[in-house]
Amino acid sequence: MTTSRILIGSSLCAVMLATSGCGSLRGNSQPRQPVDTPPAEEIFRDLEAEKGRVRSDSTIWDIFKEREDPGRVGAVNRYLWNASLDVLDFLPVQTVDPFSGVITTGYGTPPGGGRAYRATILISDPALDARSLNLALHTRSGPVDPATVRAIEDAILTRARQLRRQDSRL
Secondary structure (H helix, E strand, O other), X not given: OHHHHHHHHHHHHHHHHHHHHHHHHHOOOXXXXXXXXXXXXXXXXXXXXXXXXXXXXXXXXXXXXXXXXOOEEOOEEHHHHHHHHHHOOOOOEEEEEOOOOEEEEOOEOOOOOOOOEEEEEEEOOOOOOHHHEEXXXXXXXXXXXXXXXXXXXXXXXXXXXXXXXXHHHO
16 A cells, blocks of 8 residues: 555656646747736726726816816827837837837838837927937947937927927818
8 A cells, every 4th residue: 555655656746747847848939928918997997887887087067177288198298209109110119108108119120221220219298399309229239329319319300290280280
């Protein structure tokens, strides 16, 4: 009886050791990508909407309140935000946060270019101003020439002004 228990115990340990090592057999494959999940408030709101208990946060008196500037998305200028995405559309967007004003991209090659670039954009102010836009541009070998960064910032600011002019015509 004791030898059978020892045999069962040792075979169980051998099976556990064999299965625990299976995860290391994957080799050097790409790491898993993080999963984007909505915030808890949004999940709860969706659950309440499914149950039919949606409560409006607005009242009739909201029409008399002072409205926010329509050029803002969260705490950033929407024209700068959209212009940044337009000008750098060849770069794959990795993360965006309209409340802090940060756009992070992966490496991408511009049309007709041979170098891969990566950008991090910070829109720090709701004003449509050059001081509101901060751009960090990198290649695989390091930072990009400041003149190139300045030229791209100018292109973003020009596009933002064009977008604002288009909105004012409507």
